[in-house]
Amino acid sequence: MNKSACIDVQELNVKRGKNLVLDQLSFQLEAGKIIGLLGPSGSGKSTLLRSIVGNQIITSGTVTVLGLPSGSKALRHKVGYMTQAASVYDDLTVTQNVAYFAKILGLPDEEVNRVIQGTDLSEQASSLVIDLSGGQRNRVSLAIALLGSPEIVILDEPTVGLDPVLRADLWGLFARLAATGLCLVVSSHVMDEAMRCDQILLLREGKILAQLTPYELMERTGATDPETAFLKLIDTGASNSHDNATPDPDSAPRHRASADGSK
Numbered sequence: 001m002n003k004s005a006c007i008d009v010q011e012l013n014v015k016r017g018k019n020l021v022l023d024q025l026s027f028q029l030e031a032g033k034i035i036g037l038l039g040p041s042g043s044g045k046s047t048l049l050r051s052i053v054g055n056q057i058i059t060s061g062t063v064t065v066l067g068l069p070s071g072s073k074a075l076r077h078k079v080g081y082m083t084q085a086a087s088v089y090d091d092l093t094v095t096q097n098v099a100y101f102a103k104i105l106g107l108p109d110e111e112v113n114r115v116i117q118g119t120d121l122s123e124q125a126s127s128l129v130i131d132l133s134g135g136q137r138n139r140v141s142l143a144i145a146l147l148g149s150p151e152i153v154i155l156d157e158p159t160v161g162l163d164p165v166l167r168a169d170l171w172g173l174f175a176r177l178a179a180t181g182l183c184l185v186v187s188s189h190v191m192d193e194a195m196r197c198d199q200i201l202l203l204r205e206g207k208i209l210a211q212l213t214p215y216e217l218m219e220r221t222g223a224t225d226p227e228t229a230f231l232k233l234i235d236t237g238a239s240n241s242h243d244n245a246t247p248d249p250d251s252a253p254r255h256r257a258s259a260d261g262s263k
C-alpha cells in the first residue's frame with residue numbers, strides 16, 4: 001500500500017441479490033484530502049462506502065483501511081460514518097442527540113461540545129432537531145460522525161436535498177475539516193460538487209470510470225462544466241482514465257479558497 005494511502009481497495013466485487021453491484025474495483029485514497037465519490041444514482045456509491053466502513057458483505061477482494069481490514073474493531077473510533085438516512089432524533093435537542101451517541105461510544109462530555117462547536121452548531125445546541133433547517137440537521141449528523149476524532153470520515157450524500165447556499169455552507173465546513181488532516185470521502189450525484197474535491201472517483205454501473213483531480217477532469221475532456229465532462233468520459237469509455245494521476249499543483253482545489261474560515 002502507498003505510504004500515504006488511508007484506504008486501499010483491491011479487486012473488490014460486491015453482489016447484492018443477483019446483481020454484481022461493484023465490479024472489480026481497485027484504487028487507493030490518500031489522507032488529508034477531500035475525496036469525491038461521484039456517479040449517477042444506482043452506480044454503487046453507497047455500497048462502496050458501506051464496504052469501506054465495514055457494513056457490507058463483500059463477495060471478493062480486499063478493503064484495507066488505515067492498514068487494517070475494513071470493519072476491524074480497532075477502526076471503530078477511527079472511521080466516522082454519516083449514512084444517507086438521517087440518524088438523528090427529532091424530539092431531542094442537538095446536544096441530547098450528540099450526547100446520546102457519545103455515550104454509546106463511551107466518550108467524555110467534552111467531546112460533545114467539541115463536535116458541536118466544530119460543526120458550527122453552538123447557537124442551536126439547545127434547539128430541538130425538528131426545529132432546524134435541512135443544513136443544520138445534516139450538520140448534527142456530521143457532528144455525530146466526528147465524535148471520537150476519527151481519522152477518516154465517510155459522508156454518504158450529505159448535501160442531498162439542500163439548496164445551493166446550504167450546500168456551499170457544508171462544503172466550506174468539509175474543507176475546514178480536511179485542512180485539519182482528516183480524510184473525507186464524500187459521495188454525491190451532483191457533478192458540480194466534484195469541483196470542490198481534491199480528488200474525484202467517478203463511478204458508473206459499479207465500475208470506476210476515472211480517478212483524477214478536478215483540474216484533470218476538465219483538461220482531459222475539454223469540457224466547461226463537470227456535468228458535460230462526465231458525459232464526455234462516458235462517451236470515450238474512459239478506458240485510460242483510471243490512472244491515479246498525480247494532482248497538478250496548479251489545480252489548487254477550489255475548496256481550499258474557502259478553507260480559511262469563509263463559507
Ligand SMILES: Nc1ncnc2c1ncn2[C@@H]1O[C@H](COP(=O)(O)OP(=O)(O)OP(=O)(O)O)[C@@H](O)[C@H]1O
Pocket residue numbers: 016017018019021039040041042043044045046047048189
Ligand atoms: N438490497 C439490495 N438487493 C439488491 N440490489 C440492491 C440492494 N441494494 C441496492 N441494490 C442495487 O445496487 C446498486 C447500487 O446501489 P447503491 O445504493 O450502492 O447506489 P448509489 O450510487 O448509492 O445510488 P443513490 O445515489 O441512488 O443512493 C443499484 O442498482 C441498486 O438497485
